[in-house]
Amino acid sequence: MAKFRLLPDEQLARSPFKQLWREFSRQHSAIAGLLIFSLFFLLVLLSAVLTPHDPYLQNDSLLLLPPSWSQQGLVQYPFGTDDLGRDLFSRLLVGARYTFGIAMITVMGALVMGLLLGTLAGMTKGLKSSVLNHLLDLALTIPSLLLAIIIVAILGPGLQNTTWAIMLALLPQFVHGIRNAIAEQLNQDYVIAYRLDGANNWQVFSRIILPNIWEKLTLMATMALSTATLDIAALGFLGLGAQAPTAEWGAMIADSLDLIYIAPVSVAIPGLLIFLAVLSVNLVGDGLRNAAKKRREN
Template sequence: MSKFRLYLEENNRSPVTQLWREFKRQHSAMVGLVLFISFFVISLLAPFITPHDPYLQVDDLLLLPPSWSAAGLVQYPFGTDDLGRDLFSRLIKGTSYTFGFALLTVAGAMLMGLLLGALAGMSKGVKSSVFNHVLDLALTIPSLLLAIIIVAILGPGLMNTTWAIMLALLPQFVHGIRNAIDEELQQDYVIAYRLDGANDWHVLSRLVIPNIWEKLTIMAAMGISTAILDIAALGFLGFGAQAPLSEWGAMISDSLDLIYLAPSSVAIPGLLIFTAVLSVNLVGDGLKTAILKRRQN
């Protein structure tokens, strides 16, 4: 005998299940998710899956062409650079720097933005007004320009680049979280919860944060693509990762003079940057569409 259900199962699913159902119906979003997971796994396992030492210089293999060329070797799929280092191993290792550090940067900016955005969203009066005006002023400066200014103060290097981009992305996260919290505080159930005697902490932790996690996810996805581009751009300009680190933007900068002799040393890192940003944007757009369809249903 079948079990009696008061509600239809289709309408009684959890929000996460409904969100995943709408997300997986989008083929482009699923392709982006597969690429995103692939980059994430490679960034974690990069030290263990590189076929060669990415920093080992072999004088007999300078500017070796890719393996699909007649003069290439199968042991070096993408060839070598002007110092005889394996490009394939350097690109794998560079995933940890460009993609992995972008994830860490956005995670740090999100945590700080959540704290400051909560303070800005829950505060009222003069303190809130001053905070909002400072945020509006910071948002007028592009994130890359702000990161360059911070790196110029801290000095070049990958770690300083990470902190610079984290601080450059912070105003965007604080602004978005503040607006999301302010919109949530206008809801009727929040007012009813306050009338029951709930304080600001109860409202924030039990009502506001659980109801804005979807917006936080979309902001994080957009922030990751910006962080990838900023890390690569700073590495290309010489402010970010320094030699011999195999960050993708720095690899393009180092190989720019060899573009006619070894075009793959410039094209392949650029293609990886494009693919990484595309995967994040596809996932972000897929999440936004899935959230809208879930709310409509």
């Protein structure tokens, strides 16, 4: 009996993930963003191990030490010290856990809650769905940062309350996107045919809808991650998020703002890290969007 071998393109067509990766890997900017994103993710996991000094240890003999590339700098302190003698390099490494790590936690929490509420709004009819959709439309008119500030003002300042505030602020856009994605799937012929075969709502959702909207969920999560990172840093800068002496990037900028002419590195490097974190997420998100679009076209 003759054996037939699939061509590479036919093999990739059987695996949507492989085909998505093939289109994604062709974009140099997306690969660069993925590398930077992976670096920040590793810092979130390993920052406690990589810190050469205690990020909260104060040293009166090393106040405002310049970076190591300066003539007065020390190799042991690559980025110098702050006005309390704390190692900036160690504080920046630990800050990745607060600014970028907590942003990832908030996005995951908002995604899970948004999936539950979005499914409820998209697969139910009547008064319950109508009330939920109207409340959702009202919440979407408020910018996420302003909504987070309102929630923090109610709950009180602090990193834990900031996490809940940003999670709740991101929730409306997840619910809205998931609701629209589910409503679009419910109008497809294969869903109607599956219902005619006797499938219930759970079977339709778990076997048909969810596998077909995972790309949109991934895109929404990547876009929300950049928003969450900026919101956490902004709340820390305004004094509503992380409180001293927590080494969060936004709070570090606020604490060192008066020293910008004396020690500009203490302000510039946290700002640069926030910029790179947001840029990497946006590059990955744009790459995924373009790859998903090209995969559907093929």
